[in-house]
Amino acid sequence: MSPQEILERLTAKFPDSAFGIEAKLDAPVDPFIKVSPQHIIEIAQFLRDDDELQFDFLSSLSGIDLKGKLGVVYHLSSLPKKHKIVLRVEVPTEAPEVQSVESVWKTANWHEREAFDLFGIRFTGHSDLRRILLPYDWEGYPLRKDYQVPEFYNGMKVPY
Amino acid sequence: MSEIITTPPVSSTGRTLRTEEMILNMGPQHPATHGVLRLELVVDGEIVVDVIPHIGYLHRCFEKHCEHMTNYQQVIPYTDRMDYVASMTNEFGFVVAAERLLKIQVPERVDYIRVIMAEFQRIASHLIAIGTYGIDIGAFTPFLYCFRDREKILDLFEMTCGARLLYNYMWVGGLSHDVPPDFIPKAKEFCTYFKPNIKELNDLLTYNEIFVKRTANVGVLPADVAINYGCSGPMLRGSGVDWDLRRDDPYSVYHKFDWDVCVGKGEMGTVGDCWDRHIVRAREMEQSVRIIEQALEQIPEGDVHAAIPKRIRPNPGEVYARIESPRGELGYYIVSDGSATPYRIKARSPAFSNLSVINEISKGAMIADMVAIAGSIDIVLGEVDR
Numbered sequence: 001m002s003p004q005e006i007l008e009r010l011t012a013k014f015p016d017s018a019f020g021i022e023a024k025l026d027a028p029v030d031p032f033i034k035v036s037p038q039h040i041i042e043i044a045q046f047l048r049d050d051d052e053l054q055f056d057f058l059s060s061l062s063g064i065d066l067k068g069k070l071g072v073v074y075h076l077s078s079l080p081k082k083h084k085i086v087l088r089v090e091v092p093t094e095a096p097e098v099q100s101v102e103s104v105w106k107t108a109n110w111h112e113r114e115a116f117d118l119f120g121i122r123f124t125g126h127s128d129l130r131r132i133l134l135p136y137d138w139e140g141y142p143l144r145k146d147y148q149v150p151e152f153y154n155g156m157k158v159p160y
Numbered sequence: 161m162s163e164i165i166t167t168p169p170v171s172s173t174g175r176t177l178r179t180e181e182m183i184l185n186m187g188p189q190h191p192a193t194h195g196v197l198r199l200e201l202v203v204d205g206e207i208v209v210d211v212i213p214h215i216g217y218l219h220r221c222f223e224k225h226c227e228h229m230t231n232y233q234q235v236i237p238y239t240d241r242m243d244y245v246a247s248m249t250n251e252f253g254f255v256v257a258a259e260r261l262l263k264i265q266v267p268e269r270v271d272y273i274r275v276i277m278a279e280f281q282r283i284a285s286h287l288i289a290i291g292t293y294g295i296d297i298g299a300f301t302p303f304l305y306c307f308r309d310r311e312k313i314l315d316l317f318e319m320t321c322g323a324r325l326l327y328n329y330m331w332v333g334g335l336s337h338d339v340p341p342d343f344i345p346k347a348k349e350f351c352t353y354f355k356p357n358i359k360e361l362n363d364l365l366t367y368n369e370i371f372v373k374r375t376a377n378v379g380v381l382p383a384d385v386a387i388n389y390g391c392s393g394p395m396l397r398g399s400g401v402d403w404d405l406r407r408d409d410p411y412s413v414y415h416k417f418d419w420d421v422c423v424g425k426g427e428m429g430t431v432g433d434c435w436d437r438h439i440v441r442a443r444e445m446e447q448s449v450r451i452i453e454q455a456l457e458q459i460p461e462g463d464v465h466a467a468i469p470k471r472i473r474p475n476p477g478e479v480y481a482r483i484e485s486p487r488g489e490l491g492y493y494i495v496s497d498g499s500a501t502p503y504r505i506k507a508r509s510p511a512f513s514n515l516s517v518i519n520e521i522s523k524g525a526m527i528a529d530m531v532a533i534a535g536s537i538d539i540v541l542g543e544v545d546r
Contacts, residue, residue: 029260029261029477029478029479030477030478030479056388059491060506060508062508064504073478077409079387079403082408082409086480105390106385106388107390107516109516110512111390111513118223132215133215133219134216142224143223143224143227143504
Protein backbone atom coordinates (compact mmCIF):
# COMPACT_ATOMS: atom_id res chain seq x y z
CA MET A 1 0.00 0.00 0.00
CA SER A 2 1.17 3.52 -0.70
CA PRO A 3 1.39 6.10 2.12
CA GLN A 4 -1.70 7.76 0.63
CA GLU A 5 -3.78 4.57 0.96
CA ILE A 6 -2.49 3.94 4.47
CA LEU A 7 -3.48 7.47 5.44
CA GLU A 8 -6.96 7.00 3.99
CA ARG A 9 -7.43 3.79 5.93
CA LEU A 10 -6.24 5.47 9.09
CA THR A 11 -8.51 8.51 8.76
CA ALA A 12 -11.47 6.26 7.96
CA LYS A 13 -10.91 4.43 11.24
CA PHE A 14 -10.07 7.53 13.33
CA PRO A 15 -12.12 10.40 11.85
CA ASP A 16 -12.19 12.39 15.11
CA SER A 17 -9.87 15.41 15.11
CA ALA A 18 -8.74 14.43 18.65
CA PHE A 19 -6.49 11.82 17.08
CA GLY A 20 -4.68 14.65 15.34
CA ILE A 21 -3.98 12.73 12.16
CA GLU A 22 -2.19 15.03 9.79
CA ALA A 23 -0.04 13.94 6.90
CA LYS A 24 2.99 15.42 5.23
CA LEU A 25 2.86 13.30 2.12
CA ASP A 26 4.53 15.92 -0.03
CA ALA A 27 7.49 16.11 2.36
CA PRO A 28 10.81 15.78 0.58
CA VAL A 29 12.05 12.18 0.50
CA ASP A 30 10.13 10.39 3.27
CA PRO A 31 6.45 11.19 3.89
CA PHE A 32 5.19 10.92 7.45
CA ILE A 33 1.90 10.97 9.35
CA LYS A 34 1.59 13.10 12.46
CA VAL A 35 -0.65 11.77 15.23
CA SER A 36 -1.64 12.85 18.71
CA PRO A 37 0.65 11.69 21.57
CA GLN A 38 -2.42 10.87 23.70
CA HIS A 39 -3.76 8.38 21.18
CA ILE A 40 -0.64 6.79 19.74
CA ILE A 41 -1.34 3.47 21.45
CA GLU A 42 -4.77 3.00 19.85
CA ILE A 43 -3.39 3.95 16.46
CA ALA A 44 -0.41 1.62 16.92
CA GLN A 45 -2.70 -1.22 17.92
CA PHE A 46 -4.84 -0.67 14.83
CA LEU A 47 -1.83 -0.47 12.53
CA ARG A 48 -0.51 -3.77 13.84
CA ASP A 49 -3.76 -5.73 13.94
CA ASP A 50 -5.57 -4.52 10.84
CA ASP A 51 -5.63 -7.19 8.13
CA GLU A 52 -4.80 -4.76 5.34
CA LEU A 53 -1.98 -2.99 7.16
CA GLN A 54 -0.25 -5.56 9.39
CA PHE A 55 2.56 -3.34 10.63
CA ASP A 56 4.16 -6.02 12.76
CA PHE A 57 7.73 -4.71 12.75
CA LEU A 58 8.85 -1.54 14.52
CA SER A 59 12.15 -0.85 12.80
CA SER A 60 13.16 2.13 14.81
CA LEU A 61 11.87 4.62 17.32
CA SER A 62 13.83 7.84 17.57
CA GLY A 63 13.57 11.01 19.57
CA ILE A 64 14.16 14.34 17.90
CA ASP A 65 14.50 17.90 19.20
CA LEU A 66 12.31 20.20 17.09
CA LYS A 67 13.37 23.38 18.94
CA GLY A 68 10.63 24.12 21.47
CA LYS A 69 9.03 20.78 20.88
CA LEU A 70 10.24 17.23 21.18
CA GLY A 71 9.24 14.57 18.70
CA VAL A 72 9.14 10.81 18.58
CA VAL A 73 9.42 9.18 15.18
CA TYR A 74 8.23 5.62 14.57
CA HIS A 75 9.50 3.77 11.52
CA LEU A 76 7.13 0.89 10.89
CA SER A 77 7.25 -1.83 8.33
CA SER A 78 5.18 -4.85 7.55
CA LEU A 79 6.83 -8.19 6.87
CA PRO A 80 3.83 -9.83 5.15
CA LYS A 81 2.73 -6.75 3.16
CA LYS A 82 6.19 -5.27 2.52
CA HIS A 83 5.11 -1.66 2.98
CA LYS A 84 6.38 1.01 5.35
CA ILE A 85 5.14 4.12 7.04
CA VAL A 86 6.57 6.79 9.31
CA LEU A 87 4.57 8.09 12.28
CA ARG A 88 5.46 11.11 14.30
CA VAL A 89 4.18 12.63 17.54
CA GLU A 90 5.14 16.04 18.88
CA VAL A 91 5.05 17.15 22.51
CA PRO A 92 6.08 20.38 24.25
CA THR A 93 9.60 20.31 25.76
CA GLU A 94 8.26 21.38 29.17
CA ALA A 95 5.94 18.38 29.48
CA PRO A 96 7.25 15.64 27.19
CA GLU A 97 4.81 12.81 27.81
CA VAL A 98 4.03 10.19 25.19
CA GLN A 99 2.14 6.95 25.55
CA SER A 100 4.41 3.94 25.45
CA VAL A 101 3.85 1.48 22.61
CA GLU A 102 5.71 -1.29 24.44
CA SER A 103 2.52 -3.33 24.75
CA VAL A 104 2.17 -3.35 20.95
CA TRP A 105 5.79 -3.89 19.91
CA LYS A 106 8.10 -5.22 22.64
CA THR A 107 11.14 -3.80 20.86
CA ALA A 108 9.88 -0.35 21.86
CA ASN A 109 11.01 -1.10 25.41
CA TRP A 110 14.68 -0.48 24.69
CA HIS A 111 14.09 2.15 22.00
CA GLU A 112 11.92 4.18 24.37
CA ARG A 113 14.50 3.87 27.10
CA GLU A 114 17.02 5.28 24.65
CA ALA A 115 14.76 8.20 23.74
CA PHE A 116 14.21 8.84 27.45
CA ASP A 117 17.93 8.64 28.11
CA LEU A 118 19.00 11.06 25.40
CA PHE A 119 15.98 13.38 25.11
CA GLY A 120 14.13 13.09 28.43
CA ILE A 121 10.88 12.05 26.79
CA ARG A 122 8.68 10.30 29.37
CA PHE A 123 6.77 7.31 28.09
CA THR A 124 3.68 6.70 30.18
CA GLY A 125 2.90 3.06 30.75
CA HIS A 126 6.48 1.93 30.15
CA SER A 127 7.42 -1.00 32.38
CA ASP A 128 11.02 -0.07 33.11
CA LEU A 129 11.92 3.50 32.17
CA ARG A 130 15.60 3.68 33.14
CA ARG A 131 18.59 5.17 31.35
CA ILE A 132 20.10 2.67 28.95
CA LEU A 133 23.22 4.02 27.25
CA LEU A 134 24.42 6.62 29.74
CA PRO A 135 25.36 5.92 33.37
CA TYR A 136 22.35 5.68 35.67
CA ASP A 137 23.41 8.82 37.57
CA TRP A 138 23.92 11.03 34.51
CA GLU A 139 22.24 14.42 34.64
CA GLY A 140 20.57 16.09 31.68
CA TYR A 141 19.58 14.87 28.25
CA PRO A 142 22.52 15.18 25.84
CA LEU A 143 20.77 15.17 22.49
CA ARG A 144 18.57 18.17 23.29
CA LYS A 145 19.80 21.13 21.32
CA ASP A 146 20.15 23.33 24.44
CA TYR A 147 22.25 20.76 26.32
CA GLN A 148 25.28 22.14 28.13
CA VAL A 149 28.15 19.73 28.68
CA PRO A 150 28.55 19.45 32.47
CA GLU A 151 31.77 20.64 34.00
CA PHE A 152 31.82 17.94 36.65
CA TYR A 153 30.68 14.32 36.75
CA ASN A 154 30.42 12.89 40.28
CA GLY A 155 32.87 15.55 41.50
CA MET A 156 35.42 14.76 38.78
CA LYS A 157 36.34 17.49 36.31
CA VAL A 158 35.44 16.58 32.76
CA PRO A 159 38.41 17.50 30.57
CA TYR A 160 37.69 19.26 27.29
CA MET B 161 14.81 -25.73 26.57
CA SER B 162 14.95 -27.03 30.13
CA GLU B 163 11.95 -26.46 32.39
CA ILE B 164 12.34 -24.42 35.55
CA ILE B 165 12.69 -26.94 38.37
CA THR B 166 10.32 -26.02 41.16
CA THR B 167 10.93 -28.86 43.60
CA PRO B 168 13.90 -28.19 45.91
CA PRO B 169 16.88 -30.58 45.79
CA VAL B 170 17.02 -33.46 48.29
CA SER B 171 20.25 -34.65 49.93
CA SER B 172 21.26 -38.34 49.94
CA THR B 173 20.09 -38.64 53.54
CA GLY B 174 16.66 -37.43 52.49
CA ARG B 175 16.93 -33.86 53.83
CA THR B 176 15.26 -31.23 51.66
CA LEU B 177 17.65 -28.39 50.92
CA ARG B 178 16.70 -24.76 51.01
CA THR B 179 17.06 -22.95 47.69
CA GLU B 180 17.26 -19.26 47.14
CA GLU B 181 17.53 -17.08 44.12
CA MET B 182 20.78 -15.26 43.77
CA ILE B 183 22.28 -12.73 41.43
CA LEU B 184 25.26 -13.60 39.30
CA ASN B 185 27.06 -11.03 37.20
CA MET B 186 28.29 -12.16 33.83
CA GLY B 187 30.55 -9.47 32.45
CA PRO B 188 31.37 -6.68 31.74
CA GLN B 189 34.74 -8.46 31.64
CA HIS B 190 33.83 -11.93 30.48
CA PRO B 191 35.10 -13.63 27.33
CA ALA B 192 31.70 -15.03 26.41
CA THR B 193 29.94 -11.67 26.32
CA HIS B 194 32.01 -10.63 23.26
CA GLY B 195 32.91 -7.22 24.60
CA VAL B 196 31.78 -5.08 27.48
CA LEU B 197 28.28 -6.40 28.07
CA ARG B 198 27.07 -7.03 31.60
CA LEU B 199 24.37 -9.61 32.08
CA GLU B 200 22.79 -9.61 35.51
CA LEU B 201 21.55 -13.18 35.94
CA VAL B 202 18.98 -14.06 38.56
CA VAL B 203 19.63 -17.73 39.13
CA ASP B 204 17.95 -20.46 41.11
CA GLY B 205 20.77 -22.94 41.49
CA GLU B 206 21.96 -23.60 37.94
CA ILE B 207 18.74 -22.39 36.34
CA VAL B 208 18.46 -18.87 34.97
CA VAL B 209 15.24 -17.20 36.11
CA ASP B 210 15.79 -13.71 34.76
CA VAL B 211 18.38 -11.88 32.67
CA ILE B 212 18.85 -8.13 32.91
CA PRO B 213 21.32 -6.82 30.33
CA HIS B 214 23.23 -3.65 31.14
CA ILE B 215 24.67 -1.95 28.11
CA GLY B 216 26.33 1.40 27.44
CA TYR B 217 29.90 0.61 28.47
CA LEU B 218 31.06 1.38 24.94
CA HIS B 219 28.81 4.38 24.29
CA ARG B 220 30.82 6.87 22.25
CA CYS B 221 28.11 9.44 21.50
CA PHE B 222 27.92 8.70 17.76
CA GLU B 223 24.68 10.66 17.35
CA LYS B 224 25.95 13.66 19.33
CA HIS B 225 29.19 13.73 17.35
CA CYS B 226 27.28 13.73 14.07
CA GLU B 227 25.46 16.90 15.02
CA HIS B 228 28.81 18.67 15.27
CA MET B 229 30.20 17.66 11.90
CA THR B 230 30.61 20.32 9.26
CA ASN B 231 30.16 17.94 6.36
CA TYR B 232 28.21 14.74 5.75
CA GLN B 233 31.39 12.98 4.57
CA GLN B 234 32.91 13.45 8.01
CA VAL B 235 30.32 11.13 9.52
CA ILE B 236 31.59 8.11 7.59
CA PRO B 237 34.68 7.33 9.75
CA TYR B 238 32.40 7.36 12.80
CA THR B 239 30.04 4.83 11.22
CA ASP B 240 33.09 2.58 10.67
CA ARG B 241 33.63 2.42 14.39
CA MET B 242 30.13 1.30 15.29
CA ASP B 243 30.17 -2.27 14.08
CA TYR B 244 33.93 -2.62 13.91
CA VAL B 245 33.93 -6.12 12.43
CA ALA B 246 31.66 -5.07 9.54
CA SER B 247 32.73 -1.50 8.79
CA MET B 248 32.02 -1.70 5.07
CA THR B 249 28.33 -2.39 5.60
CA ASN B 250 28.06 0.46 8.11
CA GLU B 251 29.43 2.89 5.54
CA PHE B 252 27.19 1.35 2.93
CA GLY B 253 24.09 2.04 5.00
CA PHE B 254 25.03 5.62 5.64
CA VAL B 255 25.88 6.47 2.04
CA VAL B 256 22.67 4.84 0.81
CA ALA B 257 20.69 7.01 3.24
CA ALA B 258 22.58 10.20 2.41
CA GLU B 259 22.27 9.61 -1.33
CA ARG B 260 18.54 9.01 -1.02
CA LEU B 261 18.26 12.28 0.90
CA LEU B 262 20.29 14.10 -1.75
CA LYS B 263 18.42 12.30 -4.54
CA ILE B 264 21.58 11.40 -6.42
CA GLN B 265 22.30 8.33 -8.44
CA VAL B 266 25.81 6.91 -8.27
CA PRO B 267 27.54 5.38 -11.32
CA GLU B 268 26.83 1.71 -11.80
CA ARG B 269 30.42 0.66 -11.24
CA VAL B 270 30.24 2.18 -7.75
CA ASP B 271 27.17 0.10 -6.90
CA TYR B 272 28.86 -3.08 -8.06
CA ILE B 273 32.03 -2.42 -6.09
CA ARG B 274 29.95 -1.59 -3.02
CA VAL B 275 28.03 -4.84 -3.28
CA ILE B 276 31.25 -6.84 -3.71
CA MET B 277 32.79 -5.15 -0.67
CA ALA B 278 29.64 -5.55 1.43
CA GLU B 279 29.42 -9.26 0.64
CA PHE B 280 33.10 -9.82 1.38
CA GLN B 281 32.49 -8.02 4.63
CA ARG B 282 29.53 -10.27 5.38
CA ILE B 283 31.73 -13.34 4.92
CA ALA B 284 34.43 -11.83 7.14
CA SER B 285 31.90 -10.92 9.81
CA HIS B 286 30.19 -14.32 9.76
CA LEU B 287 33.61 -15.98 9.99
CA ILE B 288 34.23 -14.08 13.22
CA ALA B 289 30.75 -14.95 14.47
CA ILE B 290 31.21 -18.64 13.72
CA GLY B 291 34.80 -18.81 14.96
CA THR B 292 34.12 -17.12 18.27
CA TYR B 293 30.93 -19.09 18.70
CA GLY B 294 32.99 -22.25 18.41
CA ILE B 295 35.29 -20.97 21.15
CA ASP B 296 32.28 -20.20 23.36
CA ILE B 297 31.15 -23.80 23.02
CA GLY B 298 34.65 -25.16 23.51
CA ALA B 299 35.88 -25.82 19.97
CA PHE B 300 39.13 -23.96 19.48
CA THR B 301 40.35 -25.27 16.12
CA PRO B 302 37.57 -23.88 13.86
CA PHE B 303 38.41 -20.43 15.19
CA LEU B 304 41.87 -20.63 13.63
CA TYR B 305 40.43 -21.84 10.32
CA CYS B 306 37.99 -18.91 10.32
CA PHE B 307 40.64 -16.32 11.06
CA ARG B 308 42.95 -17.75 8.39
CA ASP B 309 40.26 -17.16 5.75
CA ARG B 310 39.21 -13.80 7.17
CA GLU B 311 42.81 -12.60 6.85
CA LYS B 312 42.60 -13.20 3.11
CA ILE B 313 39.52 -10.97 2.88
CA LEU B 314 41.24 -8.29 4.93
CA ASP B 315 44.17 -8.52 2.50
CA LEU B 316 41.76 -7.75 -0.33
CA PHE B 317 40.45 -4.74 1.58
CA GLU B 318 43.95 -3.55 2.38
CA MET B 319 44.85 -3.80 -1.28
CA THR B 320 41.82 -1.65 -2.13
CA CYS B 321 41.92 1.13 0.43
CA GLY B 322 44.98 0.60 2.61
CA ALA B 323 43.05 -0.23 5.77
CA ARG B 324 42.32 -3.62 7.22
CA LEU B 325 39.55 -2.85 9.67
CA LEU B 326 38.21 0.72 9.50
CA TYR B 327 38.10 1.68 5.85
CA ASN B 328 36.46 5.05 5.15
CA TYR B 329 36.12 3.63 1.63
CA MET B 330 32.53 4.38 0.58
CA TRP B 331 31.84 8.07 0.30
CA VAL B 332 28.63 9.91 -0.35
CA GLY B 333 28.45 9.95 -4.14
CA GLY B 334 31.06 7.28 -4.78
CA LEU B 335 34.14 5.63 -3.41
CA SER B 336 37.42 7.01 -2.13
CA HIS B 337 39.11 5.38 -5.12
CA ASP B 338 38.67 2.63 -7.67
CA VAL B 339 39.78 -0.94 -7.03
CA PRO B 340 43.33 -1.74 -8.22
CA PRO B 341 43.63 -3.68 -11.52
CA ASP B 342 44.62 -6.98 -9.89
CA PHE B 343 41.72 -6.88 -7.42
CA ILE B 344 39.24 -8.70 -9.64
CA PRO B 345 41.48 -11.71 -10.41
CA LYS B 346 42.49 -11.92 -6.74
CA ALA B 347 38.84 -11.77 -5.64
CA LYS B 348 37.92 -14.56 -8.06
CA GLU B 349 40.83 -16.59 -6.77
CA PHE B 350 39.54 -16.14 -3.23
CA CYS B 351 36.04 -17.32 -4.17
CA THR B 352 37.42 -20.51 -5.70
CA TYR B 353 39.62 -21.06 -2.69
CA PHE B 354 36.91 -20.32 -0.12
CA LYS B 355 34.00 -22.44 -1.37
CA PRO B 356 35.39 -25.83 -0.29
CA ASN B 357 36.42 -24.27 3.04
CA ILE B 358 32.80 -23.63 4.00
CA LYS B 359 32.12 -27.33 3.72
CA GLU B 360 35.23 -28.11 5.69
CA LEU B 361 34.14 -25.67 8.40
CA ASN B 362 30.70 -27.25 8.55
CA ASP B 363 32.19 -30.73 8.88
CA LEU B 364 34.50 -29.52 11.59
CA LEU B 365 32.04 -27.50 13.65
CA THR B 366 28.42 -27.37 12.50
CA TYR B 367 27.76 -31.10 12.39
CA ASN B 368 30.09 -31.90 15.26
CA GLU B 369 28.25 -34.03 17.82
CA ILE B 370 29.29 -31.91 20.82
CA PHE B 371 28.43 -28.66 19.05
CA VAL B 372 24.98 -29.93 18.08
CA LYS B 373 24.32 -31.15 21.63
CA ARG B 374 25.23 -27.76 23.04
CA THR B 375 23.22 -25.65 20.59
CA ALA B 376 20.18 -27.61 19.37
CA ASN B 377 16.99 -26.93 21.35
CA VAL B 378 18.79 -24.19 23.30
CA GLY B 379 17.58 -20.58 23.31
CA VAL B 380 14.56 -21.21 21.13
CA LEU B 381 13.19 -17.98 19.66
CA PRO B 382 9.72 -18.38 18.10
CA ALA B 383 9.02 -16.38 14.95
CA ASP B 384 6.29 -14.14 16.40
CA VAL B 385 8.47 -13.20 19.38
CA ALA B 386 11.37 -12.44 17.05
CA ILE B 387 9.24 -10.09 14.95
CA ASN B 388 7.71 -8.41 18.00
CA TYR B 389 11.15 -7.74 19.46
CA GLY B 390 12.40 -6.26 16.19
CA CYS B 391 14.97 -8.98 15.60
CA SER B 392 16.46 -9.04 12.14
CA GLY B 393 19.14 -10.71 10.09
CA PRO B 394 20.24 -14.28 10.90
CA MET B 395 18.41 -13.97 14.22
CA LEU B 396 15.06 -13.54 12.45
CA ARG B 397 15.82 -15.94 9.61
CA GLY B 398 16.99 -18.55 12.11
CA SER B 399 13.44 -18.50 13.46
CA GLY B 400 12.15 -19.46 10.02
CA VAL B 401 11.02 -16.02 8.85
CA ASP B 402 11.84 -15.55 5.19
CA TRP B 403 12.88 -11.89 5.28
CA ASP B 404 15.99 -10.29 3.81
CA LEU B 405 16.19 -6.60 2.99
CA ARG B 406 18.48 -7.28 0.04
CA ARG B 407 15.48 -8.96 -1.60
CA ASP B 408 12.45 -7.45 0.17
CA ASP B 409 13.42 -3.77 0.23
CA PRO B 410 16.05 -3.68 -2.52
CA TYR B 411 18.81 -1.11 -2.51
CA SER B 412 21.88 -0.71 -4.71
CA VAL B 413 22.07 -3.44 -7.41
CA TYR B 414 21.06 -6.53 -5.45
CA HIS B 415 18.05 -7.12 -7.72
CA LYS B 416 20.44 -8.07 -10.54
CA PHE B 417 21.84 -11.14 -8.84
CA ASP B 418 20.51 -14.63 -8.40
CA TRP B 419 20.78 -15.95 -4.85
CA ASP B 420 18.71 -17.52 -2.09
CA VAL B 421 17.61 -16.38 1.33
CA CYS B 422 18.60 -18.95 3.95
CA VAL B 423 16.17 -19.70 6.78
CA GLY B 424 16.33 -21.98 9.78
CA LYS B 425 14.29 -25.18 9.51
CA GLY B 426 14.95 -26.84 12.84
CA GLU B 427 17.04 -29.61 11.28
CA MET B 428 18.73 -30.56 14.56
CA GLY B 429 16.06 -29.52 17.03
CA THR B 430 13.42 -26.82 17.21
CA VAL B 431 13.05 -24.00 14.68
CA GLY B 432 14.74 -20.90 16.07
CA ASP B 433 17.29 -22.54 18.33
CA CYS B 434 20.95 -21.57 18.54
CA TRP B 435 21.96 -24.17 15.96
CA ASP B 436 19.53 -22.68 13.42
CA ARG B 437 20.99 -19.22 13.86
CA HIS B 438 24.44 -20.69 13.36
CA ILE B 439 23.57 -22.61 10.21
CA VAL B 440 21.92 -19.54 8.67
CA ARG B 441 25.23 -17.70 9.01
CA ALA B 442 27.18 -20.62 7.56
CA ARG B 443 24.84 -20.89 4.56
CA GLU B 444 24.78 -17.14 3.99
CA MET B 445 28.50 -17.25 3.35
CA GLU B 446 27.86 -19.55 0.39
CA GLN B 447 25.23 -17.16 -0.95
CA SER B 448 27.59 -14.21 -0.52
CA VAL B 449 30.18 -16.02 -2.61
CA ARG B 450 27.50 -16.54 -5.28
CA ILE B 451 26.68 -12.82 -5.32
CA ILE B 452 30.35 -11.84 -5.46
CA GLU B 453 31.04 -14.19 -8.37
CA GLN B 454 28.15 -12.77 -10.39
CA ALA B 455 29.11 -9.19 -9.55
CA LEU B 456 32.72 -9.77 -10.57
CA GLU B 457 31.52 -11.09 -13.94
CA GLN B 458 29.10 -8.23 -14.61
CA ILE B 459 31.05 -5.27 -13.22
CA PRO B 460 31.01 -2.41 -15.74
CA GLU B 461 33.81 0.03 -16.48
CA GLY B 462 33.45 3.66 -15.54
CA ASP B 463 34.07 6.42 -13.05
CA VAL B 464 33.73 5.92 -9.29
CA HIS B 465 32.64 9.43 -8.41
CA ALA B 466 29.19 10.91 -9.01
CA ALA B 467 29.03 14.62 -9.79
CA ILE B 468 28.18 16.05 -6.38
CA PRO B 469 29.13 19.40 -4.85
CA LYS B 470 32.15 19.48 -2.57
CA ARG B 471 30.02 20.79 0.26
CA ILE B 472 26.87 18.72 0.59
CA ARG B 473 23.76 20.66 1.62
CA PRO B 474 20.67 18.46 1.33
CA ASN B 475 17.28 20.13 1.14
CA PRO B 476 15.36 20.18 4.42
CA GLY B 477 13.73 16.81 4.91
CA GLU B 478 14.24 13.44 6.47
CA VAL B 479 15.01 9.95 5.31
CA TYR B 480 15.17 6.48 6.82
CA ALA B 481 17.17 4.03 4.75
CA ARG B 482 17.94 0.49 5.78
CA ILE B 483 20.25 -2.20 4.53
CA GLU B 484 20.93 -5.80 5.45
CA SER B 485 24.11 -5.82 7.49
CA PRO B 486 25.64 -9.15 8.61
CA ARG B 487 23.68 -8.76 11.85
CA GLY B 488 20.38 -7.56 10.40
CA GLU B 489 18.52 -4.38 9.60
CA LEU B 490 20.90 -1.46 9.82
CA GLY B 491 18.96 1.77 9.42
CA TYR B 492 19.99 5.38 9.34
CA TYR B 493 17.49 8.10 10.10
CA ILE B 494 18.86 11.41 8.83
CA VAL B 495 17.16 14.77 9.31
CA SER B 496 18.50 17.73 7.38
CA ASP B 497 17.71 21.37 8.04
CA GLY B 498 19.31 22.50 4.78
CA SER B 499 22.76 23.22 6.17
CA ALA B 500 25.96 21.24 5.75
CA THR B 501 25.68 19.94 9.31
CA PRO B 502 23.28 17.04 9.87
CA TYR B 503 20.45 18.11 12.17
CA ARG B 504 19.90 14.63 13.57
CA ILE B 505 21.30 11.23 12.72
CA LYS B 506 20.09 8.11 14.38
CA ALA B 507 21.58 4.72 13.72
CA ARG B 508 19.18 1.84 14.20
CA SER B 509 21.62 -0.92 14.93
CA PRO B 510 20.52 -4.51 14.47
CA ALA B 511 22.46 -5.86 17.43
CA PHE B 512 20.66 -3.45 19.79
CA SER B 513 17.25 -4.88 18.96
CA ASN B 514 18.55 -8.44 18.72
CA LEU B 515 20.07 -8.23 22.18
CA SER B 516 16.85 -6.97 23.75
CA VAL B 517 15.27 -10.39 23.26
CA ILE B 518 17.89 -12.20 25.37
CA ASN B 519 15.73 -12.24 28.50
CA GLU B 520 12.89 -13.87 26.60
CA ILE B 521 14.98 -16.72 25.17
CA SER B 522 17.14 -17.56 28.18
CA LYS B 523 14.53 -18.04 30.91
CA GLY B 524 14.82 -21.57 32.21
CA ALA B 525 18.20 -22.21 30.63
CA MET B 526 21.28 -23.41 32.49
CA ILE B 527 24.05 -20.91 33.23
CA ALA B 528 26.35 -22.77 30.83
CA ASP B 529 23.73 -22.38 28.10
CA MET B 530 23.77 -18.61 28.60
CA VAL B 531 27.16 -18.62 26.89
CA ALA B 532 25.69 -20.47 23.92
CA ILE B 533 22.68 -18.14 23.75
CA ALA B 534 24.64 -14.90 24.07
CA GLY B 535 27.09 -16.11 21.44
CA SER B 536 24.36 -17.10 18.99
CA ILE B 537 22.95 -13.55 18.96
CA ASP B 538 26.28 -12.38 17.51
CA ILE B 539 26.42 -8.98 19.15
CA VAL B 540 29.07 -6.37 18.57
CA LEU B 541 28.99 -4.02 21.51
CA GLY B 542 30.36 -1.15 19.48
CA GLU B 543 27.12 -1.25 17.58
CA VAL B 544 24.81 -1.92 20.52
CA ASP B 545 26.13 1.10 22.42
CA ARG B 546 27.09 3.28 19.48
